[in-house]
Amino acid sequence: MTIPPAAGPKAPPSAGADSKPPGNRRTLFGATILIWAVTAGLGILFSVFAVAIGLQAATFDVMRWLLALAIEAPLAAGIIALIWYSRNMHSATAAGEAGAQALAHSEAKYRELIASAPDGIFVLDPQAKVIDVNGAGEELFGLSRAEIVGHSFMEFVPPERLESARSYLADRLKGLRATELYEATFAAADLKPLHVQLRSQVVRPSDAEPYVVYIVRDVTAQREALRNLVETERWASMGRLASFVAHEINTPLTNISLLTASISRRVSDPEIQERLKKIAAQGRIAANITGELLKFARPGAISPIETELTDLIRAAVEQTDAFRKPGVELRDETGTRSVVCTVDPMRIQEVFVNLLKNAYEATPRGRVRIRLQDLGSLVAVSISDTGSGIPPEIQSRLFEAFFTTKKKGEGTGLGLAISRNFVASHGGDITLTSEPGKGSTFTVVLPKQAPGVRATE
Amino acid sequence: MLAMSASDESARSPGVLIVDDDAGIRENIADLLSTEDYRVYSAADADEALHVLEAEDIDLLVTDFQMPGRNGVELIEAARKANHLVPAILMTAYLYVYEQLDADRRKDITLLRKPFDADEILREIAARLGDGNAPKR
Known part of the structure; x- marks a missing residue:
């Protein structure tokens, strides 16, 4: 089977280029035989007729004329039919050859066209x-x-x-x-x-x-590009909203905190003091949320400097120790060897703090391990826990902003989104492997030399 | 403009100028500081603040970043130009405005991230004024 369908809707896929001439030849041959047979039949009829007339006292001349006609007419008809047939045959063959050639040419052209079509x-x-x-x-x-x-x-x-x-x-x-x-x-x-x-x-x-x-x-690539565009736009508008809300709430929050402190300094009633402390604590929770929102909305440009990564890890470990439950052991596999990286120390420390806090929160008892690997031009810091693990359906959404598995008030759902943004702005990546019931490992891979100062806004 | 707790006895106590376009913040910081031994002045924008710096004996400038007219950083720089070489605390939620300043411009500017609580601002103010200037409770 070839590709005639696309070559032209008129040509059926089974139609061969040379199917027409044999058909024509057969028709011509049949027609010739028919003409000759009819003429010959008429001649014989005339002969019989002539003999009958001759026998019935007709003149010899008439009989001879009729006899001549009876013999010559089929002969002449045969010759005429033969000439007609050969003439037709010739033209049919010529047309057939030219047609076949044109068809073959056109088919080759279309075949080429279709073979090279991008679709x-x-x-x-x-x-x-x-x-x-x-x-x-x-x-x-x-x-x-x-x-x-x-x-x-x-x-x-x-x-x-x-x-x-x-x-x-x-x-x-x-x-x-x-x-x-x-x-x-x-x-x-x-x-x-x-x-x-x-x-x-x-x-x-x-x-x-x-x-x-x-x-x-x-259209896979176009679809992907469109999806990315929509996603980027979605995050950008979410960022603008988050930024607006955080700024609008910051001022009243600051005022609440200042007023609470002013009252606290003026009264000595322990019951009032107790309540003021509670107001202040609630204010701090709210302030923490707006702070997270702002970090997410506008992480700003990173300021990378040469940083001893082991120091950053040590600081993050100290900062998060309060979240470690009594039955949980911290295995620090940072090592003593110096690993220097050009990073924004504040932001990368925050990433480690976020990951360590999450690990401690997921681990009621067992072990949390932090490991530093020097991979040449890259470094990998992995934080593993022996906690509950993360079901696959949640893993894909984990780095989404405002996605949280924590109870209300325990998390904003921004920690991992911010961490991912920070690491991405250093040209790095955070990956996750997790097995429900066995624990999770988050791995931060960073280039030792951050690729310039990249705004993540 | 207004010295909230200036008195003869505290004439030598440190003078703090609070600059914020939000009246609530201005009043509440002043109210809080008045519980301690500070002379507190306040201004709603940079122009007003520069007048106060001119007229009063100010030891510390505490300013918001985003205000109508000149922003907090511009106010600090204008004050320096006018020879008011006081340390400054910049209150802002926009971390990047501080990060964008080069080391020279950051000199003597302390960042106080909004929202902050009373303890934080009191701690920063005391720290910037130095032990010698720290008020007694």
Whole structure:
């Protein structure tokens, strides 16, 4: 099977380039024989007629004339038919040859066009069996032509889309849907989801079964870019909102704190003092939230300086020790060897503090381990716990802002989002491995030399 | 403008100028400081603050960053130019405004991140005035 479908909807896929001349030859030959037979029959009829007339006392001249006619007429008719046949034969052959040549040329041209088309082109029979595919189609599925042609197109459709893919084809064949864009996800060979846009055309040759041409365009990259754009915009608007709220709340919070302290300095009643302390504590909780919001909304430019990473880790360990429960052991595998990194010390220390706090909070008893690895141009700091672990469905959302698994009032859901922003602004990354029931490991990988001062705003 | 706790006996106690466009912050810091032995002055913007610096004996400038007209950093620099070489505390929620200053401009500016509580501002004020100037309770 070749690619005639796309070569022109008029040519059915089964139509060969040289099928017309033999048909014409047969017709001409038949016509010639028929003409000759009729003329010959008429001649014989005349002869019989002439003999009958002659016998019935007609003149010899008439009989001779009729006899001559009876013999010569078929002969003449035969010659005329032969000439006519040969003339027609000649022109038919010439037309056939020229036509075949033009067709072959045009087919080659179209084949080339389709082979080099950037979109995948699949020719399907009404049962969805792939009759033909071009190079882009092979590339799209990561399969060879032999692995596609002869197979049902539905084999490449993910199970959840199978029904809609089938009804789409059925509708197209019934003429129910116009040529339209149809978005779908396909299972590519390397199992990465492939997002495509599909256009189709049903071709109905007059003397053959209809067939369908699918033109499939890979829009995975565009979709990804669009998704990123939407995501970036979402974070930016969330950041603006967070910043606005934090600033508006900061002033009244500061005033509450100042007034509370003023009263506290003026009264001696221990009951009032007790209540004022509670007000101040609540104020600090609120202040902490707005502080986190601002860090998230506008992390600002980082100020990297040469920093001894072991010092940062030690400071973070000291800062978080109050969160360590009595039955939890801290295993510090930082080592004594110096590891110098160009980082913003305040921000990276905050990342370690966040991760250590989370680890302690997830571990009622057991062990929290902090390890520093020098990887040449990179450093890795991993913080592991033997806590409850993180279910897979939560892992993917963990670095999202405002996502928290903690009880109300215990976390803003910003710690990991801020940490990720800080690490990203250093050109690094935070990764997570976790097994429910066994614990989690967060690993911060940083380049020793931060790539310039990058604003993360 | 107003010396909240200035009196003859405390004439030599440290003079603190509070600059903020929010009247609540101004009054409440002044109220808090008045519980301690400070001479407290306040101003709503940079221009008013520069007048107070001119007229009074100020030992410490405590200013907000974002205000109508000149901002807190511009006020501090204008004060320095006018030869009022007092230490300054910059109150702001915008950490980056402080981080953007080079080391020379940061000199003698202490950052106080908003929101802050009473203990923090009292601690900072006492620290900036130094042990010698710290008021007695």
